[in-house]
Amino acid sequence: MITAKEVTKHYGEKIALGGVNLNIPKGSIYGLLGPNGAGKTSFIRIMNQINAPDSGEILFDNRPLQIKDISSIGYLPEERGLYKKMKVGEQVLYLAKLKGLTTAQAKERARMWFDRLDMRSFWDKKVEDLSKGMAQKVQFVTTVLHEPELLIFDEPFTGFDPINTNLIKNEIKRLNSEGATVIFSTHRMESVEEICDHIGLINNGAVMVEGPLLEIRKRYKDGTYSFTTTVPFDFEKNTVVSQGESHTGYQTVLKLDDYPKNLMIDLVEKGQLIAFEEVLPTVSDIFIDIVQNGPKQHSL
């Protein structure tokens, strides 16, 4: 869907993006992750053609990004708001028409979305009379109303209450299953882990690792295993990461150099093993690992 080739962007002396290469597959839910100031928003603004890159290019569906692609993108910025004095309905129609819909199309789809998200009573209200949660729903609707192929959410869940977060997450998943490509940009890496299938980790204006989430987590696995046993078991002290009681028994997480074949045989023979699994690193574990040790090449 989106391919970035050596995209750079400077603001005066400051380098925001120093040669970003990314590939966001069509139909994916892609997490663009990194700490604050990593360059995520700079990159998103280039995708939205708000800013132009100093060098490099962005391909949209394998051809250079064009002005007309704006109507194929829905963008919910981190700094988002609405005209306070305008009525909700008028505002939704206005924003939809700016994206290229006709008045009739915009009206029909807005009605549909207002029904779906239980917002019918908002239509004639002024934005300043809405609660924060209501305004967030309106913002979400304005982002998706023109049925874009690509949806970009920058820090989408900051300031959302849990109910709205859940509602919007489900709507986004549904839109994705209907074919939309979704980009989440956030510094709260744990918040998107469950819904992203691809991620790109970005730091100091450069992509450090990118690809399918599961593959990356496997690549960065570090020999961490979890054992749940019926009675406390005396593991080798220097391998234990954490230990505690779980609802079925006693859980111990170990960090080992090799697959613990002998240990498992021992435990099974004693009849004490309830569960065993390999623990994959979380995205933030991977991020810290990369910042400290540098990225790993593809392993087998």
Next chain:
Amino acid sequence: MRSPILLIIEREFITRVRKKTFLVITIIAPVLFAALMIVPGVLASLPADHKNIVVLDEPALLLPEVGNDQFALDYLNPKEFDLALAKDYLRDSDKDALLYIPAGEGWDPDFIKRNILLYGKEDIGMELQGFIENRIEDKINRQKLLKQGVDPEVVNQAKTQVNIKSFTLGEEDGQDETSATPLKMGLGYIAGMMIYFFIFFYSVQVMRGVIEEKTSRIVEVIISSVRPYQLMLGKILGIGLVGVVQFLIWIILSSLIYVVVSQFVYPEIFAQQVISGPNGADLSVLETTGIFDMVSSINFPLVLGGFVFYFFGGYFLYSALFAALGSAIDQEADSQQFMLPVTAPMIIAIITAMNVIQEPNGQLAFWMSMIPLTSPITMMIRLPFGIPLWEVALSGAILVASFFAVVGIASKIYRVGILMYGKKVTWKELYKWLKY
């Protein structure tokens, strides 16, 4: 699908026109304006306040003067009254004021003029005091002349009033135009002030609009759909359109009110006003030159066309600057430090307006009407005086060219500024944005 810039113009226009403040300003302004034209006439026609003045005229200086319609003079006998008695008399009578002219020693006019007293039951009005001073000065002058053996009639006949007929030399004989300096001065000044006011009024609205979009955080959503310069231009054009509509309503309403009042409510006042001018001022100068010649000597289509052109030229130029300014700050209160440098040229143009009026073809006037930041005001002041067409064309061309240059620069600052939050912006910073 409509062009996004049209959608933006439409929104800017409709949200403003629907506001109550628009309605109020649009209706109230012409009423005020019409009142400005009508009230002086009505006031002048009101019956003047009649006053009775009792005079204790010891030297018989004013006698037998009886005053006029407004001020009636009555005399007390100096043999029966002194000042104290005269004051008592005033207290008990229905008279309004007491004028005391003391004789002093040996009828010395200089003594008399220093010791005249005027008592009123209420404050003595300027008009009454002026009337009495005038009469007494006349009498004393007369007495002084007589003392020197000069016949006052001779002096009266020697007084001369000069009314020069002035013309602007035409290309050929018979094309000379009656010069109408006072009228042109007035017209130029009013037009210049109006341009200043309107440019300022509407440009500040552009700035407010930009700040509103920035503080409400809607702006990034919008510019992910349209180019930043489209948003800026749409806003400028939309508010400009509000200005046009407001103008039209003002002109139509003002003339309507004027016509209704002058034809139906107070026809007699206006019939009189045409001849005597507002406030009954003496228009003999105008009459001798021929007021119609004067009016027709002004190229009204040029002045009117100029007004429209320079309003839009100036408005576009300044509103682009104000838009850039609005984008750079987070709230209107922060605008002060940038406001003055931006508006300084307009203020200079207003300050120098008098010099320009006195010398509409001088160096100052010429250069100020070429510099695009001052030309809308200065050129408007000069236009009624008849300016060589090449000057108007050059000034207009410079204005249009600089509009494009300024929009280019302003939109660069705007594009960066609208996405910049919580940063105290300096001039240096703005300069850096040009290169982002």
